Amino acid sequence: MTDQVTFPDAVQWAVPFFIAAILAEFLWIAVKGRGGRYETRDAVTSLIMGAGNIASGFLLGFIAYAFFMWLWQITPLNLGTSIPVIILCFVLDDFRYYWVHRFGHRIRWVWASHVNHHSSQHYNLTTALRQTWTYTFTFMMVVRAPLILLGFHPAMVLFVGGLNLIYQFWIHTEAIGKMPRWFEAVMNTPSHHRAHHGRNARYLDCNYAGVFIIWDKLFGTFVPEQEDDRVDYGLVHNIGTFNPLRVAFHEWVGIWRDATQPGLTLRQRLAYCFAPPGYSHDGSRDNSDQIKAKHLARHPEDRGTPGFEHFEANQPNTQAKQA
Amino acid sequence: MPLDILLVLVVGGIAGITLLLHLTGKSRLCVLTPDVARSEWLRHAPDDTVVDVTVARDAHAALIRTDNGSGLLWSFGADTVARPLLDFDLVEHPRGLEVQFHDFGTPKAIIHLDDLERRHWQHLMEPA
Numbered sequence: 001m002t003d004q005v006t007f008p009d010a011v012q013w014a015v016p017f018f019i020a021a022i023l024a025e026f027l028w029i030a031v032k033g034r035g036g037r038y039e040t041r042d043a044v045t046s047l048i049m050g051a052g053n054i055a056s057g058f059l060l061g062f063i064a065y066a067f068f069m070w071l072w073q074i075t076p077l078n079l080g081t082s083i084p085v086i087i088l089c090f091v092l093d094d095f096r097y098y099w100v101h102r103f104g105h106r107i108r109w110v111w112a113s114h115v116n117h118h119s120s121q122h123y124n125l126t127t128a129l130r131q132t133w134t135y136t137f138t139f140m141m142v143v144r145a146p147l148i149l150l151g152f153h154p155a156m157v158l159f160v161g162g163l164n165l166i167y168q169f170w171i172h173t174e175a176i177g178k179m180p181r182w183f184e185a186v187m188n189t190p191s192h193h194r195a196h197h198g199r200n201a202r203y204l205d206c207n208y209a210g211v212f213i214i215w216d217k218l219f220g221t222f223v224p225e226q227e228d229d230r231v232d233y234g235l236v237h238n239i240g241t242f243n244p245l246r247v248a249f250h251e252w253v254g255i256w257r258d259a260t261q262p263g264l265t266l267r268q269r270l271a272y273c274f275a276p277p278g279y280s281h282d283g284s285r286d287n288s289d290q291i292k293a294k295h296l297a298r299h300p301e302d303r304g305t306p307g308f309e310h311f312e313a314n315q316p317n318t319q320a321k322q323a
Numbered sequence: 324m325p326l327d328i329l330l331v332l333v334v335g336g337i338a339g340i341t342l343l344l345h346l347t348g349k350s351r352l353c354v355l356t357p358d359v360a361r362s363e364w365l366r367h368a369p370d371d372t373v374v375d376v377t378v379a380r381d382a383h384a385a386l387i388r389t390d391n392g393s394g395l396l397w398s399f400g401a402d403t404v405a406r407p408l409l410d411f412d413l414v415e416h417p418r419g420l421e422v423q424f425h426d427f428g429t430p431k432a433i434i435h436l437d438d439l440e441r442r443h444w445q446h447l448m449e450p451a
Contacts, residue, residue, distance in 0.1 A: 009324070015332050016332060019332065019336040019339075019340070022340060023340070023343075026340075026344075030347070037401060038344055038349050039350070039400040039401040039402070040341060040344040040345050040349045040350040040400070041350070042401070042402075043340060043341070043344055043349075044341050044344075047336070047340060047341075048337065051337065121399075122402075232366060234402075237367075238402075238404050238405075239404070239428035239429055240397075240404035240428070240429035240430075241428060241430065246428060250428030251428075294369075295369070298370075
């Protein structure tokens, strides 16, 4: 199939909206005296990461696109570009996003790309733009392969992916508390996504949704934001640099240093690359299960509450299994 | 979108927002008191029990002694970063001390100390 289909690059066209919305949020916080925090260097780092993400798309985007066009050549299916097909593609691509995002938190190789998005201790609209420069190297473009093989044109798949990212921009704010109940039940919202950005034990590895929060509810990863457990934003071990190059590459460097240290078995080296973040061959680090178990040892009253349901029937176990 | 317009928007947007934030006082560093330093350390390392806190006179760094060893907490923009003092080099710096962490994501912290403080901190940071 070689038909010409073009869609606009939605993210690029949204740049003026991003800038206007950041200014509006900043003014809102200044006038109201609540609803978030801004810090100069943190915000500048986030904005440069966003610009770098667009630049990496120009430089490396051809790799994914070439892969998608090859798939398009071999698939016998073509669903066309009608509005219902675009809507269906959007929903299925959001399902794809859920899994890529979940892999991004549970596979260190993918986390190395995604970690920079969580590296700010702030949560405002600039945080939404703190995006990866190294997504291509995760090879997560393969998760989109089924969509294209099913007959969704690559240009359409990339277009709806852009819309997905634009949707996620506005949920990176503390200026909005809760949306109407029906909306909170179905859609990803600022409240749900604040929990996702939390480094609190309760909020580790939850709320991976892009647009529809239903995926988290279906697959057991939903944790509602708790009024009595204020979200503490950032990483379990926060980084101490505003340098965008260090932000972009620090976890890749960490993988390299860990996996190449002397005296490890091949299995241990691979685990440093692909096991969940927090893996260590000597037990010197904690993964999210271990962090939650240690939290419950300090706060047994949290047992069975949101984010700790899996520990309901278990005893505290600080030697929780490593991946 | 034409590339030249995109470039102007991105560069202009970043520059404008940076200027706005700086001029409205959003570049101030977090100010540490002993209580703030203690609670910030426990935020970073909730398993620790804090034994003792020494805050630098400029209020942007603190040495924390815990049951798991010593650590350094320092202002990082409006927030803080904390690291245990396990694998580090201590280097003299014109304004105090530079702590090098051998960590690509947290390469160093520069602590502003006067001469009297510097000697005291060097003593406190020596490996036990």
